[in-house]
Amino acid sequence: MIQEFLPALEAEIAEQDLGKSPVELYEPIRYLMKLGGKRIRPVLCLLGYSLFRDSWRKAVSPALGIEIFHNFTLMHDDIMDKAPLRRGKQTVHEKWNDNIAILSGDVMLVNAYQYLNKTEDLSLSEYQYLCQRFNRTAAEVCEGQQMDMNFESREQVQVAEYVEMIRLKTSVLIGLSLEMGAILAQTNREISDAMYRIGELIGLGFQLKDDLLDVYGDPEKFGKQPGGDILSNKKTFLLIRALELAEGPVLEELQTWLAAQKFDPQEKVQAVTAIYTGLGIKAATEREINQYFDQAFVAMDELALEAGKKEGLLKFMRGLVDREV
Amino acid sequence: MIQEFLPALEAEIAEQDLGKSPVELYEPIRYLMKLGGKRIRPVLCLLGYSLFRDSWRKAVSPALGIEIFHNFTLMHDDIMDKAPLRRGKQTVHEKWNDNIAILSGDVMLVNAYQYLNKTEDLSLSEYQYLCQRFNRTAAEVCEGQQMDMNFESREQVQVAEYVEMIRLKTSVLIGLSLEMGAILAQTNREISDAMYRIGELIGLGFQLKDDLLDVYGDPEKFGKQPGGDILSNKKTFLLIRALELAEGPVLEELQTWLAAQKFDPQEKVQAVTAIYTGLGIKAATEREINQYFDQAFVAMDELALEAGKKEGLLKFMRGLVDREV
Numbered sequence: 116m117i118q119e120f121l122p123a124l125e126a127e128i129a130e131q132d133l134g135k136s137p138v139e140l141y142e143p144i145r146y147l148m149k150l151g152g153k154r155i156r157p158v159l160c161l162l163g164y165s166l167f168r169d170s171w172r173k174a175v176s177p178a179l180g181i182e183i184f185h186n187f188t189l190m191h192d193d194i195m196d197k198a199p200l201r202r203g204k205q206t207v208h209e210k211w212n213d214n215i216a217i218l219s220g221d222v223m224l225v226n227a228y229q230y231l232n233k234t235e236d237l238s239l240s241e242y243q244y245l246c247q248r249f250n251r252t253a254a255e256v257c258e259g260q261q262m263d264m265n266f267e268s269r270e271q272v273q274v275a276e277y278v279e280m281i282r283l284k285t286s287v288l289i290g291l292s293l294e295m296g297a298i299l300a301q302t303n304r305e306i307s308d309a310m311y312r313i314g315e316l317i318g319l320g321f322q323l324k325d326d327l328l329d330v331y332g333d334p335e336k337f338g339k340q341p342g343g344d345i346l347s348n349k350k351t352f353l354l355i356r357a358l359e360l361a362e363g364p365v366l367e368e369l370q371t372w373l374a375a376q377k378f379d380p381q382e383k384v385q386a387v388t389a390i391y392t393g394l395g396i397k398a399a400t401e402r403e404i405n406q407y408f409d410q411a412f413v414a415m416d417e418l419a420l421e422a423g424k425k426e427g428l429l430k431f432m433r434g435l436v437d438r439e440v
Numbered sequence: 441m442i443q444e445f446l447p448a449l450e451a452e453i454a455e456q457d458l459g460k461s462p463v464e465l466y467e468p469i470r471y472l473m474k475l476g477g478k479r480i481r482p483v484l485c486l487l488g489y490s491l492f493r494d495s496w497r498k499a500v501s502p503a504l505g506i507e508i509f510h511n512f513t514l515m516h517d518d519i520m521d522k523a524p525l526r527r528g529k530q531t532v533h534e535k536w537n538d539n540i541a542i543l544s545g546d547v548m549l550v551n552a553y554q555y556l557n558k559t560e561d562l563s564l565s566e567y568q569y570l571c572q573r574f575n576r577t578a579a580e581v582c583e584g585q586q587m588d589m590n591f592e593s594r595e596q597v598q599v600a601e602y603v604e605m606i607r608l609k610t611s612v613l614i615g616l617s618l619e620m621g622a623i624l625a626q627t628n629r630e631i632s633d634a635m636y637r638i639g640e641l642i643g644l645g646f647q648l649k650d651d652l653l654d655v656y657g658d659p660e661k662f663g664k665q666p667g668g669d670i671l672s673n674k675k676t677f678l679l680i681r682a683l684e685l686a687e688g689p690v691l692e693e694l695q696t697w698l699a700a701q702k703f704d705p706q707e708k709v710q711a712v713t714a715i716y717t718g719l720g721i722k723a724a725t726e727r728e729i730n731q732y733f734d735q736a737f738v739a740m741d742e743l744a745l746e747a748g749k750k751e752g753l754l755k756f757m758r759g760l761v762d763r764e765v
Contacts, residue, residue: 134579134583136583137583137586137587137590139586139590140582140583140586191542191543191546194539194542195539195542195543213538214519214520214589215586217516217519217520217542218516218520218582218585218586218589220546221516221545221546221549221582222579222582222583224546224549224550225549225575225578225579225582226579228553228571228575229572229575229576229579232568232571232572232575234568237564238564239562239563239564239567242564242567242568243557243559243567246553246557247554247557250550250553250554250557251554253550254459254547254550254551254554257465257543257546257547257550258459258461258462258465258547260543261462261464261465261540261543262462264539264543265462265464
């Protein structure tokens with residue numbers, strides 16, 4: 116079943132229901148959606164749905180609504196972050212311009228709601244609950260992006276604040292993906308809440324893994340040189356934790372690298388990575404990641420379902436735990 | 441009844457259901473919503489609803505959704521147009537910055553959907569139809585804004601293209617306002633379609649009146665100096681029509697003003713206005729405006745309702761026809 120999800124989603128993306136004119140508005144949406152990505156969110160939605168029902172094709176359109184929403188946030192975040200590349204290609208605001216990326220993103224958010232509205236079979240109150248959860252989560256993702264931008268200009272960020280930021284920016288939407296699967300399959304509130312919580316935990320582990328791979332990823336597998344976050348002084352879990360743990364000359368060395376205006380990039384990445392490693396940051400981050408993933412697996416265990424039903428989702432979750440890309 | 445609409449809407453705006461943190465995200469929304477405006481769209485929605493039902497308070501929240509959507513478009517359009525002022529106050533991107541205006545606008549669009557979702561009493565298919573109409577219209581408004589931006593860099597724009605642009609950018613949302621009133625009151629599709637068409641016609645007259653007032657408005661009543669569109673060479677109905685009608689030395693004079701890099705603003709406004717007046721543009725625009733308003737009143741006549749029911753809406757429509765502000 117799960118091997119059918121991606122082709123079904125890609126087929127729907129290939130025929131994405133969008134206006135035609137003006138082309139400046141719709142072409143960037145097609146461009147960004149076709150850059151690919153792992154489609155983790157809609158796949159999780161379909162996996163969540165499949166725990167309770169077999170008719171997963173009915174959930175493809177609203178699941179795609181989540182993916183369109185996710186890509187909308189990428190389009191607008193890339194403007195705000197002045198990012199030149201996305202998935203190795205020019206970002207929309209670089210390829211066209213800022214105004215087009217703003218307006219095209221706006222239509223994309225509307226388009227996400229158009230796909231959400233292709234939901235079938237629910238009662239009005241079930242559908243309005245689905246919309247309510249989608250809306251709340253969408254607002255939270257924006258809150259996370261604003262927190263992330265605020266952190267850039269702050270001297271100090273605590274681990275708890277950082278975790279709250281990635282929870283909002285990344286995890287709530289992964290939580291919603293699983294939850295929407297459950298709501299679309301008309302399970303009860305207790306189960307859909309549990310599904311949300313599982314997704315939220317996976318999302319936290321997932322984002323921390325991203326931070327880890329950015330420093331310790333194998334460049335051959337990861338597809339890019341590690342150290343991007345180190346070069347931009349991004350206050351990730353690793354840096355925040357290192358600043359907490361470092362003392363004396365190690366702290367001084369780390370702060371010297373953070374303050375340096377001119378440096379050899381490779382040298383900075385190697386030096387900061389060595390500091391992290393010396394402080395045991397790699398292991399500490401892995402512990403943190405595993406703790407979230409473990410909690411997610413425990414919550415999956417507690418879901419009262421035949422074991423066979425859960426296999427697809429569990430396998431997909433393990434893939435996220437073990438990923439090196 | 442109608443005199444209760446505005447206070448009810450303002451009360452709901454004063455308590456607008458928004459997140460609290462980060463403040464950078466929510467403060468601009470409160471700021472823009474409280475700058476005022478005539479609240480034409482939600483009032484039209486409530487007037488439309490009241491043609492069919494008395495329980496208009498049930499429609500206040502979704503009506504406000506339209507107003508929030510409208511203000512969202514203003515926030516993002518002002519970034520794209522680099523506008524310094526909105527309703528005489530600093531625009532959001534000026535008071536804060538572009539990134540905040542982008543992200544705050546995004547949350548505002550989500551918030552519009554949150555208010556739309558406060559719809560009561562409909563069946564699922566009625567509610568999904570409401571969402572479908574809202575979504576389609578929202579996309580069209582963005583299409584209109586893109587067309588408007590495209591026109592800026594074009595040499596020539598035809599009257600028909602201009603009318604299509606203002607139809608998308610302004611009229612469809614005014615159409616939707618009346619239509620949503622009808623859908624919320626659970627009328628049939630034939631009636632809600634007719635209501636949409638009435639609103640669309642009003643919207644066309646309304647926008648052309650805006651163009652006219654920008655040149656011929658009484659500065660005492662209009663609250664600002666006329667001629668803004670003339671100074672920015674904006675391709676309004678008046679300029680497009682003037683370029684079609686002008687010949688020989690009059691055309692040359694007009695084109696000289698359009699090409700001029702250095703000029704005395706007051707002199708340009710006076711000269712171009714004189715050209716318009718000489719070409720009969722004022723009367724031609726008034727005829728065009730009246731034609732749309734007349735069609736709207738004819739369509740209102742054809743609505744099979746007791747005459748007394750229509751009075752509030754007709755009075756409001758006449759106010760839009762006669763406005764000098």
